Amino acid sequence: MLYILPYYNFMKRTIILLLLAIYSISIRAQINPCSLSIHGKILEASGGKPIEAATVYIKELQKGDHTNATGEFFIYGVCPGNYTLIIQHLHHDPQIEKIDLQKNIQNKIIYLTCHTDTLHQAIVKGSRLHWEDITVKNKLQGDELFLGSGLSLGKALEKINGLTNLSTGNHISKPAIRGLHSNRVLIMNNELRQEGQQWGNEHAPEIDQYIAKEIEVVKGAQTIQYGSDIIGGLILVNPKSMKLIDKPLAEVNMSAFSNGRALAMSTTLEANIKKYKAISWRLQGTYRFAGNGKTPKYYLKNTGMKELNYSAAVGYHKGNLEAELYHSYFTSDLGIFTGSHIGNLSDLYAAFQRDRPLDSAQFTYAIDLPFQQVQHQLSKAKLKVKIANTGSLKVIYGLQKNLRKEFDNTLATKLPDGSYKPALNFNLVTHNYDFNFEHKALKRFEGSFGVNGFYQVNEYYGAYFIPNYQKFTGGFYWVEKWHKKAFSIEGGLRYDVNQFAIQKWEQNVLLNVKHRYKGFATTLAARYQFPFVTVHINVGSAWRAPFVNELYSFGVHHSAASFEIGDRNLVPERNYNSSITIDFNYQKKTDIEFTLFNNYIHNYINLQPQLPATLTIRGAFPTFAYSQTNANFYGAEFSSSTKLYREIKLHVKTNITIAKNISTNEFLVGIPPARMEGDVDIPILKNSKQQLVWNIGASYIGKQTRANPAMDYVQPPADYFLVHGDLTTHFSLSKFPAQCNIGVNNVLNTNYRDYMNRNRYYANETGRNFYIKFRIVNKS
Amino acid sequence: MKTIIPISQVLFFFFFLSSCDKAPTIPPNPNEEELITTLQITFIDSLGIAPNVVAKYQDLDGDGGNAPLLWDSIKLQTNTTYLANIVLLDETKMPADTISNEVLDEAVDHLFCFEVPDTNCVITRTDKDLNNLEIGLQSTWKTKNQTSGNVRILLRHQPGIKTGDCSLGASDVDLIFGMKIE
Incomplete structure (x- = not known):
């Protein structure tokens, strides 16, 4: 089953035939x-x-x-x-x-x-924010979260079909949903819009993955409660709800990886106060570090990282009142691969011509220049009141502080004492105000409406990259659902105003420019449950105001060796998203999900090459200017889970996204290539006390042949094939439930480069990686 | 409903508190940042016969924007040995900041590299850093027969990795000058 040959079409046919064979066997009538x-x-x-x-x-x-x-x-x-x-x-x-x-x-x-x-x-199950899944949500929870833990949040999300990562080296990864990322993907971190400097391709979300009890992903424009700008999709990172804490509990998570000699540890403590059961609390902390990663042939210089996070929460829950205070602190230091730090276009071509980076490296945990230092603080106050016979009201205030410093080894940033000041330094402060009223079910209707307010201030110190700005957005929405037995329908509408003022210097004159955008967003989703088959159909339209980097960037982007020019006359982009998902579920034996989607983006904001190249004293830089076009993203996703024999399960998933610039009829760059993954769960031991499952799998990632060569310096890397395997066991340790996972990624130590990693210009991906993960829960 | 009104009022209060118009912070003027605007290379005949030659690249508004004000060609005489001296300046400052002094201070991390059109010009770096590796702020340019073409001058920033190899590091300067030996 797993000898997947590196021929995509052939493999696709083989898999389909095999699946058909499996179904025909399992569907056979019994006598x-x-x-x-x-x-x-x-x-x-x-x-x-x-x-x-x-x-x-x-x-x-x-x-x-x-x-x-x-x-x-x-x-x-x-x-x-x-x-x-x-x-x-x-x-x-x-x-x-x-x-x-x-x-x-x-x-x-x-x-x-x-x-x-x-x-x-x-x-309200867990900390779910919605009552019902008319729209298609992909979830990660429990075992899946545990198995994906230890690396970044983005890496954990790769378990979801259609999610990839736009990465910079092995530790900076930001989730891309069907080829869209950054400002087009909204991440809700514990019910608040995560606000970091997410416009940057090499700025990863500042979220501790261990905080999540459940991660939900909604692809495309299907949700409007959280904002009007969900062009690519939505990721909900949900911690355990405070009101579900009803007894003392301690949980310890640990992961160790051979590649980069990485270690991650996380502990959670939670309990109620003995005398006042209505008050619960939780403390949680994570420490994670890694040294230089290693490709099959060489170490990657300066690719270590360290991350320290903690969070504290207090909840009150009695009768109709629910209140919560939450604070989290995230800090990380991320080494930037020195081989990727290049001067101009000639340097980039020279780096690309080499089959390995010039900088030789040894293993070390030390993080040297250049590196990123990121700090993110998030505070939340929440109040929820149930009003008899009316509904419930939820009020949330959030405060986020994001500090990002990027250090660089340059003459300009070296201080007289030999230390360095940050080359880029941003301070972003965001206030969130959310009011939501969920009315009680009226006949067949359920629904909620609300108001979101948002105020954000950005300040920079050091070199210019994006201007200072003060941004205000305000919006209101209404969502209603209607059900009748197997049929459900949901519709929503929202209106937002987005305005900001920017300050930047131009030829020694301080500019102060105001921008204002407004518009409607809407969604409509329907679901029908046939025997064995559920069909979901969704249409939606969202809009996104141009961000300050798209309007005002002007300068050399070093990690990309390009000169980027913003356009202050850009208008908002608007998408029209539609998708159909067919869910087939047969007697717990077979579960298939198939989706077709189309996401048309009007006035898609895109970096376009511009001639001539910009000449500077440091050499020539290819020049890219932000401009607008119409683009279409479309594709398909397929995933299945089948019982082959008794408890032996086969999982297959594959997806493809195609993105075209409609105006020029050319393919867009930076879209993940088609991929196919398969794995088999083989239970070795199962009794009331213990459980041991062996999993072996492989993934095939195609070469991106649909990319406009004029938009990239080098051609996309070749396709590749990776094998992984692991053993997972559930057992009891001094009566406490424990779980252990031992495995190896990239078993064959394959040399490859990934199209979605910006370091593909300079170096290979990391090689074979052994790991062990362990979790124990003290339930008293 | 009674409890709700004060709560929303409190929240609105926070809202206005945070959004009330305090003057926005003025961002740092990028012109106060360090910038290399000018490269000037001076050639002196070692025998003092041929006249001195000065070639200059000057782009006062930095990257992008207006084209460079000055981008001279280097015109040298045949069969002459010149002593060349490179000066880097930031002329957005008053008075101009001599960046080449900082390069000299950090000579162990910097290397000038030269690419010549043909063998009619041979360049040899003459200055050395603390590790006895060449720098290239000073060099000799030995000319032979008539020729013309381009000479490329690079300043490679090689923090902690300098070995004398030009392919290491990143470019702080990468300029191509037209060159004529006549």
């Missing part, structure tokens, strides 16, 4: 009289939302199953007869169904009603 089965779905009566972890059992046989995340259960090996089916769930009234079983029952849908007093409790 043994006592091998009848009951398959069905447990849904919420009021919203049609699947209910997870409900118990479904046959009273007469004392035999049953628990529902999975999609609300499905499957009971098999039952003789024909009349039975009583009992369905129970913590927050719902139990339900009894009489069944006459003569042949296999498939896709029986049973609705449960909420306990009247816990209407919203039942709906």
